[in-house]
Amino acid sequence: MVELLSPAGSREALVAAVQSGADAVYLGMDDFNARRGARNFSEEEFARAVSYCHLRGVRVYLTLNTLLTDRELPAAADALRRANASGVDAVLVQDWGLLTLAREIVPELPLHASTQMSIFTLSGARFAAKLGLDRVVLARELRREDIAAICRDCGAEVEVFVHGALCMCYSGQCAMSALIGRRSGNRGACAQPCRLPYGVNAPAGSERPLSLKDNNLSAYLQELDAMGVACLKIEGRMKRPEYVAVVTSIYRRLLDERRAPTAEESARLSAAFDRDGFTDGYYRGKLGDAMLGARPENARWPEDLFAAVRKNYETAEHRTVPVSLHCTVHAGKRAELTASVERDGVSHTVTVFGGVPENARTRDLTESDLCARLRKTGGTVFVPNQISAELDEGLMLSASAINALRREALEEMEQKLSHIGSTRHEATERPLPPCPDAPDMMPLLTCSIARAQQLTNALADQMEAVYIPLELLHTIDLSAFARRTRLFALLPRVFRTADEKPFRAALENTPYLSGAVVGNAGHLPLLSQLPLEVRGDFGLNVYNSRALLFLRDQGLHSATVSFELRHQQIRDLQKYLPCEAIVYGRLPLMIMENCPLRSAKQCSGGKGGVLNDRTGTAFPTLCAYGCRCEIENSRTLFLADKGEYKTCGLTYARLRFTTETPEECLAAARRYNGQSDWTPEEYTRGLFYRGVE
Numbered sequence: 001m002v003e004l005l006s007p008a009g010s011r012e013a014l015v016a017a018v019q020s021g022a023d024a025v026y027l028g029m030d031d032f033n034a035r036r037g038a039r040n041f042s043e044e045e046f047a048r049a050v051s052y053c054h055l056r057g058v059r060v061y062l063t064l065n066t067l068l069t070d071r072e073l074p075a076a077a078d079a080l081r082r083a084n085a086s087g088v089d090a091v092l093v094q095d096w097g098l099l100t101l102a103r104e105i106v107p108e109l110p111l112h113a114s115t116q117m118s119i120f121t122l123s124g125a126r127f128a129a130k131l132g133l134d135r136v137v138l139a140r141e142l143r144r145e146d147i148a149a150i151c152r153d154c155g156a157e158v159e160v161f162v163h164g165a166l167c168m169c170y171s172g173q174c175a176m177s178a179l180i181g182r183r184s185g186n187r188g189a190c191a192q193p194c195r196l197p198y199g200v201n202a203p204a205g206s207e208r209p210l211s212l213k214d215n216n217l218s219a220y221l222q223e224l225d226a227m228g229v230a231c232l233k234i235e236g237r238m239k240r241p242e243y244v245a246v247v248t249s250i251y252r253r254l255l256d257e258r259r260a261p262t263a264e265e266s267a268r269l270s271a272a273f274d275r276d277g278f279t280d281g282y283y284r285g286k287l288g289d290a291m292l293g294a295r296p297e298n299a300r301w302p303e304d305l306f307a308a309v310r311k312n313y314e315t316a317e318h319r320t321v322p323v324s325l326h327c328t329v330h331a332g333k334r335a336e337l338t339a340s341v342e343r344d345g346v347s348h349t350v351t352v353f354g355g356v357p358e359n360a361r362t363r364d365l366t367e368s369d370l371c372a373r374l375r376k377t378g379g380t381v382f383v384p385n386q387i388s389a390e391l392d393e394g395l396m397l398s399a400s401a402i403n404a405l406r407r408e409a410l411e412e413m414e415q416k417l418s419h420i421g422s423t424r425h426e427a428t429e430r431p432l433p434p435c436p437d438a439p440d441m442m443p444l445l446t447c448s449i450a451r452a453q454q455l456t457n458a459l460a461d462q463m464e465a466v467y468i469p470l471e472l473l474h475t476i477d478l479s480a481f482a483r484r485t486r487l488f489a490l491l492p493r494v495f496r497t498a499d500e501k502p503f504r505a506a507l508e509n510t511p512y513l514s515g516a517v518v519g520n521a522g523h524l525p526l527l528s529q530l531p532l533e534v535r536g537d538f539g540l541n542v543y544n545s546r547a548l549l550f551l552r553d554q555g556l557h558s559a560t561v562s563f564e565l566r567h568q569q570i571r572d573l574q575k576y577l578p579c580e581a582i583v584y585g586r587l588p589l590m591i592m593e594n595c596p597l598r599s600a601k602q603c604s605g606g607k608g609g610v611l612n613d614r615t616g617t618a619f620p621t622l623c624a625y626g627c628r629c630e631i632e633n634s635r636t637l638f639l640a641d642k643g644e645y646k647t648c649g650l651t652y653a654r655l656r657f658t659t660e661t662p663e664e665c666l667a668a669a670r671r672y673n674g675q676s677d678w679t680p681e682e683y684t685r686g687l688f689y690r691g692v693e
Helices: 011-019 043-055 073-086 096-105 122-130 144-153 176-181 218-227 241-257 263-272 303-315 367-374 399-418 457-462 470-475 478-482 497-509 521-527 545-553 567-572 662-672
Strands: 003-007 024-028 059-064 090-093 111-113 135-137 157-164 214-216 231-234 321-329 336-343 346-353 382-391 444-448 465-469 486-490 515-518 533-536 558-560 579-585 588-592 609-612 618-624 628-632 636-638 652-656
Touching (some): 003 011, 011 024, 011 241, 011 303, 024 043, 096 111, 096 545, 122 135, 122 144, 122 521, 144 157, 157 218, 218 241, 231 241, 241 263, 241 303, 263 303, 321 367, 321 399, 346 399, 382 399, 444 662, 470 486, 478 486, 497 521, 652 662
Parallel strands (some): 024 059, 090 111, 111 135, 157 231, 321 382, 444 465, 444 652, 579 652
Antiparallel strands (some): 157 214, 321 336, 579 636, 588 628
């Protein structure tokens, strides 16, 4: 049966989720997870949480789904070891370096691909399965048809978000919070700038064109189950425990009774939390302003509802464990009690021994007396579902002796169930292989363009390579530029399974290409057996040396490092691959499925637009592949007058052209090649010196 997975941002929320019917919970330990603002668990608290859940037959998943620096990986490795020793059922990961590290040190521990990995195609899901990931958490933007196609063929379990908050940007691809306020969403510190007011091609007013209503797929649970979805996930580790209880209990009933929610249940979901209602727009493929919503500033929690549900999960044990008890009492032998619990097709059994029975002086111990004593399991999670006894006539065993026998058996069973999974072995972390020295040379200039007009002969002459969006290849006479520079197809960062065959055909049939630039795990299978050099783009979120080593093992020739890294962190990376960094241009803040321009009836037919925040800062928007929207930073990254990017060990330095005219593109290229003193009117140093939290 499909699994119901609930959030546990605190011990109280954990209890609420378990007592309300969750099959599994997900929670964070330390700071290595995508909700650092939640009350994450200490090592001791985490171990107790696993025991509490396992005793009741509930699985526990640890979220280690953030990007990690080289300095943070040892602490993350320690967290993996501690989680493994506690018996955690799986770990969610985003970082390629942490993935490889986990495979080394805890090889038996199941791993799940976090939604932060940006997996939204069949190829991406298959790639994750090939790496040994047991489960893939799909992007929330997928339609029902996309989910079904992935479920049919991917080779791993599929997990889908069914309720809770929606990010405007694809998870794992948002840099808005990082670039505006140094709080990285990729590292669990998002400040949620998407919930603020913006004006679309106009000054900001009260509209919130980046704020989505909460997701609610409660009407489609049977459909998702029929598709083969393995797990239905409720979002909300930052929410109150009572919210978790309300949502979990309703989804539990809907799954058990195989039905849609009643009007009353829908009202309770809304009362628990919503943003001007709910949306199922992504699932149904119905985008637009109907998906937008914001929480009123004067909104209050429903304290009466919450008080009732809190009393329910705090004062009663709803996750009792059926246990079978069999007791034997024979003359001259110690009394023996065997307790058995069936779970997931496995029988867990413990046997304990008491004292030797005495000859009865007044009244024999009867089978009914013995079973009545054994049935008194109050104060524990156990409820006898079968009690049997074998005893000789004429014997006596005191009530206290029988009670002690029962207590000991149940205590041992509790220990046994609580520590399921805690016997996996650990392996020794292998030392990293020797790394070639970083190049002691000026990085070679590359550039990416957003419009065909930006590519001129003069610009091509300045570049080691030019990255051309795949969808623009047919609009450009590549032969004219192939004599001047190397040409690479820049694959769309976001696409769908239906796009895979056309992409492959375009790469096979376009002459003059030297290679391709990939920004998603789903791109890699599309390039197999093609005679093209493969370079990694910023969408792969390369944050540490192990990630570089991983990508080298996947056949990449170079990789673009995350633009959230400071120059010292880039410098200290072991360059297992030639590294590239963006050193000029507007950095991408968000890429969105639900276009704010289209929602505001401001679509310009591919020309883009602008979002204005409350301070009057203007953020250009570009039309991305598939009629998606990409928000660019308000200011241009400019480092040409700084020397640090030249001494970080980079092989390539990229100029990212977005809104520039052809003349501005050429001026920037000449400045970076030391041929002029051109400087943009407004610029930023990005995160190159500041870094992120």
